[in-house]
Amino acid sequence: MPDACLLGDQRDLIDQVLDKWSLSILAVLLRGPHRFNELRREVPEITQKSLAQTLKRLERNGIVERIVLDTRHFAVEYRMTALGRSFEAPRQALAQWASDHLEDVNKARASYDADDDARAAASP
Amino acid sequence: MPDACLLGDQRDLIDQVLDKWSLSILAVLLRGPHRFNELRREVPEITQKSLAQTLKRLERNGIVERIVLDTRHFAVEYRMTALGRSFEAPRQALAQWASDHLEDVNKARASYDADDDARAAASP
DNA sequence: CAGTATCCCCTACGATACTG
DNA sequence: CAGTATCGTAGGGGATACTG
Numbered sequence: 522m523p524d525a526c527l528l529g530d531q532r533d534l535i536d537q538v539l540d541k542w543s544l545s546i547l548a549v550l551l552r553g554p555h556r557f558n559e560l561r562r563e564v565p566e567i568t569q570k571s572l573a574q575t576l577k578r579l580e581r582n583g584i585v586e587r588i589v590l591d592t593r594h595f596a597v598e599y600r601m602t603a604l605g606r607s608f609e610a611p612r613q614a615l616a617q618w619a620s621d622h623l624e625d626v627n628k629a630r631a632s633y634d635a636d637d638d639a640r641a642a643a644s645p
Numbered sequence: 646m647p648d649a650c651l652l653g654d655q656r657d658l659i660d661q662v663l664d665k666w667s668l669s670i671l672a673v674l675l676r677g678p679h680r681f682n683e684l685r686r687e688v689p690e691i692t693q694k695s696l697a698q699t700l701k702r703l704e705r706n707g708i709v710e711r712i713v714l715d716t717r718h719f720a721v722e723y724r725m726t727a728l729g730r731s732f733e734a735p736r737q738a739l740a741q742w743a744s745d746h747l748e749d750v751n752k753a754r755a756s757y758d759a760d761d762d763a764r765a766a767a768s769p
Numbered sequence: 770c771a772g773t774a775t776c777c778c779c780t781a782c783g784a785t786a787c788t789g
Numbered sequence: 790c791a792g793t794a795t796c797g798t799a800g801g802g803g804a805t806a807c808t809g
Contacts, residue, residue, distance in 0.1 A: 531743035532668065534750055539663050541802075544656065557771050568803055573772060583753025595770040595809080604749050611738035618735045619655035625728050626658055629707025665782080681791050692783055697792060719789080719790040 537582050538608060542567055542575045547605070547612060550585060554600035584608060661706050662732065666691050666699045671729070671736055674709060678724035708732060 537543075542564065549555060549563045561572060576599060579585040584605040590596035661667075666688065673679060673687045685696060700723060703709040708729040714720035 530747055534743045535739060581754055581757040582750050604746060608742060611742045614735040614738040615659060618732060619658045623654055626706050630705055633705040
């Protein structure tokens with residue numbers, strides 16, 4: 522079985538970790554444990570609901586750990602698990618690629634869109 | 646600017662490349678150029694519509710190249726661009742991670758779900 | 770503080786049919 | 790063969806309000 526090939530299970534897994542907000546949250550959590558509202562501040566565009574949802578999913582998949590610091594004062598902390606840290610390599614590779622090739626992609630898009638416009642103008 | 650941090654542009658870019666089917670298609674295309682219907686056969690779960698959509702997006706982002714082989718006989722081929730091949734490193738890292746840690750994640754899920762059930766049973 | 774609960778929208782995706 | 794066009798649905802995500 523070639524590892525260039527993705528099985529259904531792998532895709533499911535990757536989807537869980539690569540949804541809209543996970544990468545951002547993981548990036549924050551990598552720097553150290555954070556409280557719920559700290560995460561909100563670090564990723565201001567996210568809503569409470571999506572944050573809670575994303576954290577739950579990451580927790581369920583063993584990527585992140587939820588730690589109750591104090592029952593009486595509602596203090597909870599999220600931190601990376603070992604499994605979560607193991608994800609750092611691919612995450613890093615992805616982020617690196619994206620920042621390295623942003624320019625190229627933008628050029629490609631511009632040229633693709635220009636061609637589209639040209640075609641539209643040619644056959645109205 | 647720490648590269649552990651994801652900017653909006655990077656997220657957009659990654660989203661384009663990591664939608665539901667892209668990784669699978671990229672994996673196939675990496676093995677060599679493929680025709681439209683060949684791709685359908687290689688990724689049988691995908692619908693025509695989604696395949697067309699995904700290919701367009703990948704083409705627009707410069708990841709994949711669409712080549713008309715013969716106008717009269719509707720022969721078209723898709724192949725990786727240089728930019729597309731540059732994505733192989735992160736893609737590989739991701740696939741590798743997924744296959745390496747499938748077990749761990751499945752265990753984590755099972756234990757999370759078991760805890761859920763336990764809680765539900767405790768307070769009906 | 771750390772979340773749920775609700776409502777609502779929107780679009781990604783699927784199924785099916787059609788076409789140059 | 791290589792796609793569009795159209796319709797329909799599920800759920801991801803936002804806004805807002807509420808709670809232990």
